[in-house]
Amino acid sequence: MNFFAQVALATFYLVMACQILYIYTTRKYKCIIVRQKFTITSWGFTKYIIVDSNGDIYEISNNWLFGKQDAINDWVRLKNNKKYKIYCYGITSRNIGTKIQIVDIEN
Secondary structure (H helix, E strand, O other), rough: OOOOOOOOOHHHHHHHHHHHHHHHHHOOOEEEEEEEEEEEEOOEEEEEEEEEEEOOEEEEEEEEOEEEEEEEHHHHHEEEEEEEEEEEEEEEEOOOOOOOOEEEEEE
16 A cells, blocks of 8 residues: 555544544433424535524434434424434534534434
8 A cells, every 4th residue: 555545544544533533522312392494405415404492503414424314304204392302413613614413313
């Protein structure tokens, strides 16, 4: 394996390790009441957004690390003014444009 392939592989592992550390350190279970849900389309991709009763913003997205490929089904199932227990990770930051990511939803 040449030098550039080794650097690329090392960079890939570093990025993966940082992503896993971010998920592990920010994960949590929460109970929320859905107040509003909507979609945002940007650059040809649709984001499924939820706002809870506290005004917190969440995104339901597909995530290959969790084997989650049914974000649209989860989003459609949610009903306004109903309480759900969610498993999520991440932080909300307007400066860097991140939202809390929902991984699993229980009724």
